Amino acid sequence: QLQLEESGGGLVQSGGSLRLSCAVSGGTLDTYSIAWFRQAPGKEREGLSCISRSEGFTAYADSVKGRFTISRDVAKNTVSLQMNSLTPDDTAVYYCAARHTPPGQCFLNRGRMHFWGQGTQVTVSS
Numbered sequence: 001q002l003q004l005e006e007s008g009g010g011l012v013q014s015g016g017s018l019r020l021s022c023a024v025s026g027g028t029l030d031t032y033s034i035a036w037f038r039q040a041p042g043k044e045r046e047g048l049s050c051i052s053r054s055e056g057f058t059a060y061a062d063s064v065k066g067r068f069t070i071s072r073d074v075a076k077n078t079v080s081l082q083m084n085s086l087t088p089d090d091t092a093v094y095y096c097a098a099r100h101t102p103p104g105q106c107f108l109n110r111g112r113m114h115f116w117g118q119g120t121q122v123t124v125s126s
Contacts, residue, residue, distance in 0.1 A: 047108030
């Protein structure tokens with residue numbers, strides 16, 4: 001059973017940066033694509049960025065394009081999300097999710113993900 005564990009959340013001032021990590025166990029990044037989502041209070045879970053299981057194909061939601069960068073460390077079996085220029089609107093619980101995916105594909109649709117982490121809180125103060 002694949003397990004995902006997020007870390008790196010916390011409190012940051014507006015304009016600041018955070019780096020989230022998603023540690024994958026029970027499987028490898030060669031088999032699963034990984035995506036980051038977030039959910040703010042009273043809002044639907046939103047797909048932010050994803051990375052394919054090979055070739056390093058990436059995709060971003062318009063809301064984070066140019067500010068967030070997804071990357072993976074195959075040796076450590078982790079996927080990171082570097083978040084820059086944060087604003088209070090970025091305050092949410094951030095989740096990583098995985099799906100067994102053909103090479104070169106990834107998804108930002110929460111309904112297509114098979115495994116989820118427990119989430120990490122990100123709070124951006126004004």
